[in-house]
Amino acid sequence: MPEAIIRRFSAIDRKRWNALWQDYNIFYERSVEDRVTERLWSRLLENSGEPYGFAAELDGVVVGFAHYFFVFSTSDWNPRCYLQDLYAEPAARGRGVGRALIEAVYAEADRKEAAQTYWLTQEFNHTARRLYDRVGKLTPFVKYQR
Incomplete structure (x- = not known):
């Protein structure tokens, strides 16, 4: 079984x-304005400012992505790396795509000497959490929002 190729996005990846991206947003039952999607794609393609991103490719087809930011902290000197979006299409799951994307983000966080790398997921996301339990540590924090 071929390993996932992790790389930056190029213009041919848009479609x-x-x-x-649409499947990811449907999974999380959220609606994202078209202008937000356009801004996100533009920044991913430029790779010159946040958010940053990686594409995961299997057999020449993009099957997943990771989007991440570096965030200043009030308790650490170095920034923290926030992995905001991670997605692998269902047919690619179990083939190392998610792990490879997380490891690529970890490598970037290490390169920038980030104090930590963290992400959120919904409690019911059992498939992803099986991976997350192997590559990260569950924290006791509870999220609130307005």
């Missing part, structure tokens, strides 16, 4: 990324 696949957009399809995956």
